[in-house]
Amino acid sequence: MEDRYEGLKLGNQLCFPLYACSREIVKKYKPFLDELDLTYTQYITMMVLWERGQINVKELGECLYLDSGTLTPLLKKLEMKGWVTRQRAKDDERVLIVTLTGEGRKLRERAAEVPAKMSCCVKLSPEETQTLYSLLYKLLGDCC
């Protein structure tokens, strides 16, 4: 009577392909991001900043599903590279505002090539990609 363990198989839990896929895709980014001197997490942080120009740590954390324990050291590194500045909000000293610099904005030019370079190694049809995309956001929204 092995049935009671059926759900415990690696192949029967959604979490595993999610986990594995996520890491494998991030790994695919590495050669492209290395050229920009960015890690994957730094890259998605810069994506937010390229769109918004400025954001505080709390909001950034909500965008990326990351907390200050991860973001604080990461943002210090981006600051050292000269791509962002970090300063306290004048009206509320608790809040740290991260601002894209001119150099940071320049990086966007080179980063603009990355999505196209990546897309060719995703072997799903546009419809499949769209479906996957919707399901992931549904999962992210409902459960997480």
Next chain:
Amino acid sequence: MEDRYEGLKLGNQLCFPLYACSREIVKKYKPFLDELDLTYTQYITMMVLWERGQINVKELGECLYLDSGTLTPLLKKLEMKGWVTRQRAKDDERVLIVTLTGEGRKLRERAAEVPAKMSCCVKLSPEETQTLYSLLYKLLGDCC
């Protein structure tokens, strides 16, 4: 002409929901795995061992998409907890064989509850879950 940056938006790249979803789901497991004194990575390692009883590090790495840099310290921890043993293969000393212990097998009893507990926080229909599942494995197989 912002179009040239369209692909750079966080919401337009498959990688991001994958990455975020994976971490959020793993986080959901934490309270259940804490009860078993397992981390998520230790949990999926034990799942392989519960199915196979014995496996070497190379094959385990292929199953989990992890390398020895991650697995070696993790397996030492599982060994210290008494759930696995680690010994070299007699016919090839390079190979390290990981074997489930009696105690390790007992843990399966308690772990058998985990998938059911988790499933109720995944708000996708069975069809959607199946679709997501297939697409993830397709992506994992083709591209990764």
Next chain:
DNA sequence: TAAAACAAAATTGCATGCAATGAAATTGTG
């Protein structure tokens, strides 16, 4: 208004992940 409650970041400690390198054993080759 003083103290308590709350909020936002920073810090700390631990466990991954992973690239790069090293060490030991095995295999292939001239």
Next chain:
DNA sequence: CACAATTTCATTGCATGCAATTTTGTTTTA
């Protein structure tokens, strides 16, 4: 057979992730 190439695992170094705690600042409340 000797030795180079390969294979397998271990080690090292760095960058996350994240829970828990601390620090600093703001808001609420008695």
